[in-house]
Structures are given as C-alpha cells and as structure tokens.
Ligand SMILES: Nc1ncnc2c1ncn2[C@@H]1O[C@H](COP(=O)(O)OP(=O)(O)O)[C@@H](O)[C@H]1O
C-alpha cells in the first residue's frame with residue numbers, strides 16, 4: 001500500500017537502562033490508511049504504549065522507521081493528538097482550564113473557546129464539574145477531561161492508550177459511540193489501544209493482536225462489521241459474537257504464556 005497515512009516499517013524498540021536491556025517490540029510492519037480506526041490488543045508489557053509513543057514522535061525506533069504521510073517521524077508529530085495512559089492534566093487548572101489549553105495555544109477567540117468548551121463538556125458528560133480541579137476528580141472523570149482536551153485540539157490523528165479503561169459500562173458505551181461518530185464524520189485516523197477484546201472488536205476496522213514481549217504482530221483481523229455499526233445492537237450480531245470468540249482463542253494462549261513468565 002503506497003498511500004498509508006501511518007506506516008510502521010520494520011520497527012523495533014529496545015530500551016537500555018543501567019540494570020537491563022529490554023526489547024519492547026520488534027519487526028512491526030503495519031500500514032494504517034487515512035480514516036481508519038485500528039485497535040491494538042495484547043498482553044501487558046508487549047509494547048503497545050511504546051508503539052504509540054513512536055507514532056507521536058516522542059521517541060525514535062531502534063530499528064526500522066515510522067512514516068507519517070510519507071515523511072519519516074523524527075520529532076514530535078504535530079498531526080497527532082495523544083491520550084496517554086497517564087492523562088497528564090495540569091493540576092493547577094480546573095476542568096475547563098485543562099480542556100481550553102489547546103484552543104488557547106491556537107489563539108482562538110474567547111467566545112469561540114467558551115462555546116466549544118460548553119459543547120465538549122456536554123459531550124463527555126462533565127457538566128457541573130467545569131470548576132473542579134484534577135485532584136477532585138475520579139479516574140474516569142480525569143480520562144473524560146483528557147478526551148475533551150484531545151477533541152479541542154482536533155488533531156488529524158488520534159492516538160489513544162486505553163482511554164476508557166476507568167469508565168463504568170454505560171459511560172464507556174456512550175464514549176465509544178461518540179468516538180465512532182467522530183471517526184466517521186470527521187474522517188479521523190485513530191490508533192486505539194485497549195485491554196478489552198470486546199471493545200477492540202466493537203470499535204476497530206481492523207484489530208491488531210500482539211504477542212507477549214518482545215511484541216510482534218501475531219495477527220491482523222479485518223472486521224466483518226459495517227463501518228456505520230450500531231454499538232447498541234452489537235451483542236446480538238452473530239459476526240460480532242464469532243469474532244470476539246475467535247479473538248479470545250487467539251489471546252488466551254498468550255495470556256497463559258505471560259502468566260508463566262510472571263511466576
Ligand atoms: N521509557 C522506557 N524506558 C525503559 N523501559 C521502557 C520504557 N517504556 C517502556 N519500557 C519497557 O518496554 C516494555 C513495553 O512497555 P509498554 O510499551 O508500556 O507496554 P504495554 O503498553 O503493552 O503494556 C516494558 O517492558 C516496559 O518496561
């Protein structure tokens with residue numbers, strides 16, 4: 001595929017610390033098309049966050065290269081917005097202040113910022129908490145603040161590291177529905193890392209399954225679900241049920257392997 005928006009070409013990453021050398025990922029070849037929603041699943045420690053960090057240009061691969069829109073990513077990739085596992089909210093700013101940061105950087109007008117803030121706060125269900133500080137929020141509320149801030153930045157590509165993990169089921173479903181809408185309506189490209197196999201199948205156009213560390217791509221599953229899928233009806237869809245079952249079968253042996261490693 002010559003027209004990938006994001007291309008991982010023979011990517012490997014090794015970390016050298018004084019105590020040990022860790023090979024986090026190796027031999028990752030993956031082309032992601034513009035407008036595609038890719039989900040990544042794999043056992044803890046297999047290098048999922050490391051891949052996102054390289055797509056964001058936060059650090060360089062030790063082998064191979066990451067390309068964005070045809071150019072090698074060698075510095076911070078401004079076309080991407082990133083929700084890291086640790087949400088990195090500014091503790092001295094309240095919810096509204098945190099969400100407004102990207103819009104202030106873009107020098108948008110006060111009234112413009114105010115109306116967009118209202119929209120975003122409503123979207124992530126934080127009405128009434130605009131003046132709360134991060135230390136006063138639950139984990140799920142912090143994640144939602146970080147998501148609203150990402151949407152305020154409105155990047156071409158969204159890098160999302162387990163963004164909905166701390167949310168209760170109902171809220172998670174609402175956020176998933178919103179994310180699909182954003183992805184389809186605005187043709188955003190999204191790399192979405194999750195622990196949750198059901199979520200990976202529900203959201204992904206393709207689902208990339210990683211092996212335990214050093215992480216390599218074990219399998220790429222193309223979703224049989226239509227792009228404009230109805231998440232509320234998914235649990236009744238036979239192709240969804242079959243695919244989540246397949247994914248469990250692929251993942252379960254790797255979990256056993258990781259457990260063995262930990263013992
Ligand atoms: N900045 C870093 N320095 C040293 N080791 C790291 C760093 N980032 C990640 N690692 C190591 O790389 C491996 C993969 O980590 P990570 O990408 O966070 O996995 P995952 O997100 O799949 O749980 C782990 O063994 C982790 O300890």
Ligand SMILES: [Mg+2]
Nearest residue numbers: 048049085161
């Ligand atoms: Mg991680």
